[in-house]
Amino acid sequence: MEHANDGLRPPLERRGKRARRAFRACVTSSGLHGTEVLGAGIAGSSGDEIRAAATRLAGRIHRTPVVRSRLLDQRAGREVFVKAEALQRGGSHKARGALNWFAAAVERGVPRDREVVTASSGNHAQAVALAGREHGVPVTVVMPETTNPLKVEATRAYGATIVQSGVDWSNRDEVADRLVAETGGLRNHPDDSDELAGFGTIALEISQQVDEIDAIVVPVSSGAVISGVAIGMRAFAPGVRVVGVEPALAADAQASLASGRLERLSAPPDTIADGARALSLTVRTFPLVTRLVDEIVTVSEDEILAATWWLWTRAKLLVEPTGALAFAAACSAMPWARRVVCVATGGNADVVDLGRRFAEAGLEARLATAASAGPPTRSKAAWEGA
Template identity: 40%
Template sequence: MTDISRIRAAASRLEGKARRTPLLNSQFLDEIAGRRVFVKPECLQHTGSFKFRGGWSALSALETEVRARGVIAFSSGNHAQGVALAARMHGVPAVIIMPSDAPKMKIDNTRAYGAEVVLYDRANEDRDAIGERLAGERGLTLIRPFDEPEVIAGQGTVGLEIAAQAAELGVAPGEVLVPCGGGGLTSGIALALAAEAPGFTVRTCEPEGFDDAARSLAAGEIRANQPGASSICDAIVTPQPGRLTFPVMKELCGAGIAVAESDVRRAMALAFTRLKIVVEPGGAVALAAALFHGDTISGGDVVVVASGGNVDPELFAQILA
């Protein structure tokens, strides 16, 4: 199980490896939201997303001889890049299983970090089965994207930073909005804040039609997305919340928020023009919630996690246009 001591241990191992991303604020965004909005730009993290934290945490926790045999992961791109870079920094091989329709930038970047990329059809093939088979054949350690205690611990370091930075900046305890796929980032942040800044409430944010976390929280048990559908928010489209992450979210998180794709596009454009950061669709859902769904948010100040910035240039140019 992941707890605050494991998150603090991950933070110690990440010291000098991960970037301490800032909290950004824009008066213009505050006016749209009707409250102060502080954005945690994990799009500025190594590999362009928070996933490097979990990748490094998981690899650095392995025994030396186990790590030396190599690792395997499956991801639409951000976890892939995080694990690939962490493996390269440790000098060990990495095999990454990616959907064939993942953004080209994410596939290319994963290969550039030195990983072997295995593509699969997400509509007709089971990535878990592929990963387990290759891990068994090659003696690789599987690093799961969210249902892995050390990965959750690494993502939880975002929450430790939010707690410290909110205190430094005088951010009033309120809601912390987090893009949610399988729940590794959300549950990690929730655990960290429960220990370090218990006045904050974590809320899951997802695109409409792929709000499995929100529906699961409302039902009190795991609900799945319909298979086969797609979204521009590819980074956070997962079948359902994780078996390790959901109990944490159920205990510690508020109700989930679902946002329209049109709001995601507007949030991406505003992040670029007002904060000068590039945020990918899946990474922008929390900002979209803060800006355009203020009636669902209670209290004053809100902290938003911009979880990644790995968007294909063609899509980004289209959105800015």
């Protein structure tokens, strides 16, 4: 099979010369070079850095389970293994990155009274606030005014100072940078190398939990988690294909992978997957995604909502829509893959809003036919057979 035989070749080398030239031009124009652009030791020591992160995180995070369900397999038409990061501390995979980032900073001698400033739409905010509380470090988080109120309150509950006035998706990083300049704080980014090494521990665990994987599917927003996971998969399971998934309304990463250039959306996408509303990959993650990710697929809003419902009702996993992206892809893409790991990245769901959406979609009326439904196709409505 072409995909299996191609598995050990770097993804960038499997693309055309035009994409490779565009990639090199983008990296050169970014002003980043060598390991600075590759992050987390991709030049050769990535496995060591991820193992070091695993050591730092021991006792601080959960080794999340891989969840199986016959009905999920039936729905997707293949064997599905759900890596349940929705059960992680803070409700998402982000705890891995943030806790490793703080622990590494302490190892380097960064004073604990130096405020940490970050920008986030929710899950990263909660993780940084949690890590700051555990390390006794003050944290300020810049969050868009449109952020899910539940995520704002959860971040505040961990002790963080929240800045929202006048903040949107387009200026949140600018506001955070200004606060650092004014206060002398320490800037945290979700794509910092220590964050990526923390995310790489997902791949380390999966390599120990599941054998003979054809693909691992990871949600894409700014590209941090898929970069960390891809680094880890190349280190610990190099034959596994790494597939990203994003909402069809937010297909900037797919466009970037195809063109070899960093493509950017003109406005935040109106997707139910609120953790995937970044306007683009970052300057740091774009080269990693281009080099290490095999393909990026997209799913519709109906497919995202349907996947969320299936994970709630069949796997009993209270995922948020962004956390359901990977299973949505498993139900509609990658016909070549028999055994697929889906990373369910987060579980900070607005259950009232999602319950209303499920009811409006008429799920209960269709429940009786769910057990006999075959795997859906892209030509069918996402809810058919649900």
